[in-house]
Amino acid sequence: MPETTTSFETLRTRLSERTAVAGVIGLGYVGLPLATAAARQGFRTIGFDIDPTKEAQIRAGRSYIDAVSSEELGRLVAAGRFTATTVYDRLAECDVIVICVPTPLSRHRDPDLSFIEATGREIAARLRPGQLIVLESTTYPGTTREVLKPILAASGLTPGRDFFLGFSPEREDPGNTAFDTTSIPKVVAGDGPQASELVQAFYGAVVRTLVPVSSLDVAEAVKITENVFRAVNIALVNELKLIYGAMGIDVWEVIEAAKTKPFGYMPFYPGPGLGGHCIPIDPFYLTWRSREFEVPTRFIELAGEINTSMPNHVVDVLARALDERLKRALSASRVLVIGLAYKKNVADVRESPTFKLMSLLEARGAEVAFHDPHVPEAPSTREHAEYAGRRSTALTAETVSGFDAILISTDHDAVDYGLLADASLVVDTRNAMAARGLPGHNVVKA
Structure with a gap:
């Protein structure tokens, strides 16, 4: 046969x-x-x-x-x-x-x-x-x-x-x-x-x-490792932002100078919180799995705490800036958030920290709108379905003048940042204004 x-x-x-x-x-x-x-x-x-x-x-x-x-x-x-x-x-x-x-x-x-x-x-x-x-x-x-x-x-x-x-x-x-x-x-x-x-x-x-x-397990561990690496390093630079900010030092300037070293340093950047489907989620898969083996994951969990606290920090900075610069309460303010997507130049809103920022601002009484050249309308999400259908506000000089504060959450290249130079207050979580050489008299970094 x-x-x-x-x-x-x-x-x-x-x-x-x-x-x-x-x-x-x-x-x-x-x-x-x-x-x-x-x-x-x-x-x-x-x-x-x-x-x-x-x-x-x-x-x-x-x-x-x-x-x-x-x-x-x-x-x-x-x-x-x-x-x-x-x-x-x-x-x-x-x-x-x-x-x-x-x-x-x-x-x-x-x-x-x-x-x-x-x-x-x-x-x-x-x-x-x-x-x-x-x-x-x-x-x-x-x-x-x-x-x-x-x-x-x-x-x-x-x-x-x-x-x-x-x-x-x-x-x-x-x-x-x-x-x-x-x-x-x-x-x-x-x-x-x-x-x-x-x-x-x-x-x-x-x-x-x-x-x-x-093995299959090694391949699965590779992806988890890549994203834990990024989450931990972003948490580190977010913490440095808080430390240096208290000292009056611009963390963005520090990073720009530090990254000129040709070895032993890799730049990571602070922000308003983590977004995307991987970095905010994957580390928790590993911490969950590690419990079965009774291995503590203190480092990863601390990074998660720091990163998830960033939206609260940003809102606190915004509220303080409104009070100190404009003598205006957050609860009586109109805020335009720049960027609904979780990262620049894409339309991907998965796990975007902007949703959390908007939710926190509204919980404190602010009137909130968003502008995003890549996201004309907010899609339905598991965590923030209440924003589904909300449309992007056009960015014009008249629009900018109608808001008490502009909050830059995502630094899309397609945004006309020159228009923001005349805003009453800009809270910049991405160093977008300084990176473009725009006047900083109305800018507070967060």
Whole structure:
């Protein structure tokens, strides 16, 4: 009898010939660029999302993410290389399924793996031999092995024989024009040697540089480590801002001078609080996981306390500046916040500290509006649904004169900062005014 071709061999051949069908679940800031990159490299790609508006926009060739151009998206869709759907039965068509769903925190700041678990069950209901499942969602070490793997194995198929499992942490950086999905080195790991080979075969066809590691847990730890590193260093510079501010020293000037040292120093910058899906959330995944091993995480938790306290500090600075400079109470003031997005030059509002700032200001009686050239209307968010539908206020000289204070939360390049030079008061959390050489007589840094 001739030898039976194994699921592994079949999939390896399809990947090498690029006849494999790639499926990407979750078409947000991670999933859509990955799906586009896979389609660009010759894989027929199916994108899955529960949001029918995303499906409609992709089918029409309209991108809703800056990292993917509508021109390229439309070309891939027209060529039949990429399509989107809300129908999960089509998972059976896919040889590779990449999971790019959110991993938020619960109200008690514990990991919320409900999206991973629900997605795993959808896959398990349609799992067939010869498929590679890769998780990209950021999570604590052990998730792929302890949570996702048993869900998939409940299908009755055997991991490592019938289907294969991998983890590759997403490393997207919205707004970064120097790096994209294909140029950022990709950390990859598989559940066993064959899974590792298949994960490398898929991503090796899509991105330029692979960084294989020894296990799923190591790959998960890599992403957590990257974001804990940033969170801790941002907390440090936020604390230095408070210390130097009390001494009358401008922390921004200190950083500019310190970063001229060609070794032993890396600049991080203070701000009004952490934003984005990773840095405000991922460290808490590790602190939660560490409790199982009875290992304290005092350093990480302290960083979290410092960073989460920054919106309160900014509002206190604003209230004090209004009182001292304008003899006006915050409760009787109109405040225009510049920037709803969590970082400059993007439309991404996930975990943006601006929402917290607006909430704190309104709780203290202020009338608040926002201006953001990239976010014409506030979307619905889990934590601040009350702001959904609020529209960006046009930035004009007349608008500026109508507010008692301007609060710069996000330093978008598209903002006309020259207009703010005539404002009664500018509270600047990003050093945006000084960085542009604008007069500082009305500026208070926070």
